[in-house]
Amino acid sequence: MFDKLREECAVMGVFGHPEAANMVYLGLYALQHRGQESSGIVSSDGKVLVSHRQMGLVADIFKEEVIKRLEGASAIGHNRYSTSGQSHIKNAQPFVVEYVQGPIAISHNGNLVNAGVLRDELEASGSIFQSTSDTEVIIHLIATSRETTLMGRIVEALSRARGAYSLLFLTLDRMIAARDPMGFRPLVLGEFKSGRTRGFVVASETCALDLIEAQYLREVEPGEIITFGPKGMESLKPFPPAPHAKCIFEYIYFARPDSNLYGRNVYLVRKELGRQLARENGVEADLVTPVPDSGVPAAIGYAEESGLPLEFGLIRNHYVGRTFIEPQESIRHFGVKIKLNAQREVLEGKRVVVVDDSIVRGTTSRKIVRMLRDAGAKKVHMRISSPPTTGPCYYGIDTPTRSELIASASSVEEIRKFIDADSLCYLSHEGMYGFLDGRTQGFCDACFSGNYPVHFDDEGHTRQLHLFDATQQR
Numbered sequence: 001m002f003d004k005l006r007e008e009c010a011v012m013g014v015f016g017h018p019e020a021a022n023m024v025y026l027g028l029y030a031l032q033h034r035g036q037e038s039s040g041i042v043s044s045d046g047k048v049l050v051s052h053r054q055m056g057l058v059a060d061i062f063k064e065e066v067i068k069r070l071e072g073a074s075a076i077g078h079n080r081y082s083t084s085g086q087s088h089i090k091n092a093q094p095f096v097v098e099y100v101q102g103p104i105a106i107s108h109n110g111n112l113v114n115a116g117v118l119r120d121e122l123e124a125s126g127s128i129f130q131s132t133s134d135t136e137v138i139i140h141l142i143a144t145s146r147e148t149t150l151m152g153r154i155v156e157a158l159s160r161a162r163g164a165y166s167l168l169f170l171t172l173d174r175m176i177a178a179r180d181p182m183g184f185r186p187l188v189l190g191e192f193k194s195g196r197t198r199g200f201v202v203a204s205e206t207c208a209l210d211l212i213e214a215q216y217l218r219e220v221e222p223g224e225i226i227t228f229g230p231k232g233m234e235s236l237k238p239f240p241p242a243p244h245a246k247c248i249f250e251y252i253y254f255a256r257p258d259s260n261l262y263g264r265n266v267y268l269v270r271k272e273l274g275r276q277l278a279r280e281n282g283v284e285a286d287l288v289t290p291v292p293d294s295g296v297p298a299a300i301g302y303a304e305e306s307g308l309p310l311e312f313g314l315i316r317n318h319y320v321g322r323t324f325i326e327p328q329e330s331i332r333h334f335g336v337k338i339k340l341n342a343q344r345e346v347l348e349g350k351r352v353v354v355v356d357d358s359i360v361r362g363t364t365s366r367k368i369v370r371m372l373r374d375a376g377a378k379k380v381h382m383r384i385s386s387p388p389t390t391g392p393c394y395y396g397i398d399t400p401t402r403s404e405l406i407a408s409a410s411s412v413e414e415i416r417k418f419i420d421a422d423s424l425c426y427l428s429h430e431g432m433y434g435f436l437d438g439r440t441q442g443f444c445d446a447c448f449s450g451n452y453p454v455h456f457d458d459e460g461h462t463r464q465l466h467l468f469d470a471t472q473q474r
């Protein structure tokens, strides 16, 4: 049994720009929040694909001499983050493979729910895997397809994949973007003018387009495959239409607030969630304070709606790396203190509403409540701008396994006791959709509701989703 990866990722591709790799680098820079473990770019000059993949952050990896080597007018890139212990260069993307029709590179955001089944089948018929990533399954399906054209192979491969994929492929003369029929993960299309020619960009989020001054055109639609080639742009919808299941958690936490997601500005959505939270769960208090950065827009909305002043009682250090040396002499709540500092001058003697976007394990909230009290807060009321996170994500958000999610087995009152807040309230499920006038269709909210839109692959296999839970795969 192989280790199942749970990955958060960004994809970015540019077609028809003399400095394609440089544009992709800038896009990946803007999308760093979606993955901080490894990054890679593959470019095409029409004759060869050139690849650079490395562990680390975008700005540290792509120095001038690296970008110079990545020549050509088209390029795709990828940022990756996984916490399941598979932190290894062999899993860094884009992957490049040679198949009968030449080299092809692939970048993938999302998780397939039937990757294990497909992998077993492919291995049984002789495929040799080099990584533990779902993405390699797609490559092997393409390579072993009996179809004669590349598009035929891609369509056949994707018709067997179940779950979430926002994909970019690069060949010597084409870039191809594909999004799964349910549209779990975002993928947007933009264009830019480069001299007299029109070029295209495809990225996980619109903030990547803004940085390179590309114009947003539209989303790559669920189930759509777009080819960018010598003849321009061609769109194909080869799969039967499926109900859409766009990730609501991108709005709550994951996407950058300056992105436009599924047609709406993320910052304004988060503010609206905060307003709704205040309408549902108001409390007598002196001030509202966000858990920065993710809680800031919702806290602004909460403060506006409640009429309470917004103050930054917690200040974040933006330069915290992923590792730091802990002093041997114990400092209480060291991990959170490195990142956040509570301001006594703001908090002392105050009844504080503290707003965050979600509680996962509960350990951060617990430490934050303690910090606020230590800094003199008289009351601490925790408000969360989403419903309780009760289930893991199988479609590309890195939530821990069910047993580690505090809300999977504890009531709100039990969580309140654990984090030691004076009160704790979450946004209601209906309230989460308030900004859409209550329309809930078209979204995946499985992490809050337990309604998983794809349960198991429909090819006769009865592996239920829980078999793909990371703990049971390790």
Ligand code: AMP
Residues within 6 Å of the ligand: 253, 291, 294, 356, 357, 358, 359, 360, 361, 362, 363, 364, 365, 397, 398, 399
């Ligand atoms: P916890 O201590 O596990 O309850 O962590 C809660 C914090 O993690 C909140 O401040 C969230 O903004 C943040 N968070 C929520 N989901 C994720 C995620 N998928 N990756 C990283 N951080 C997250």
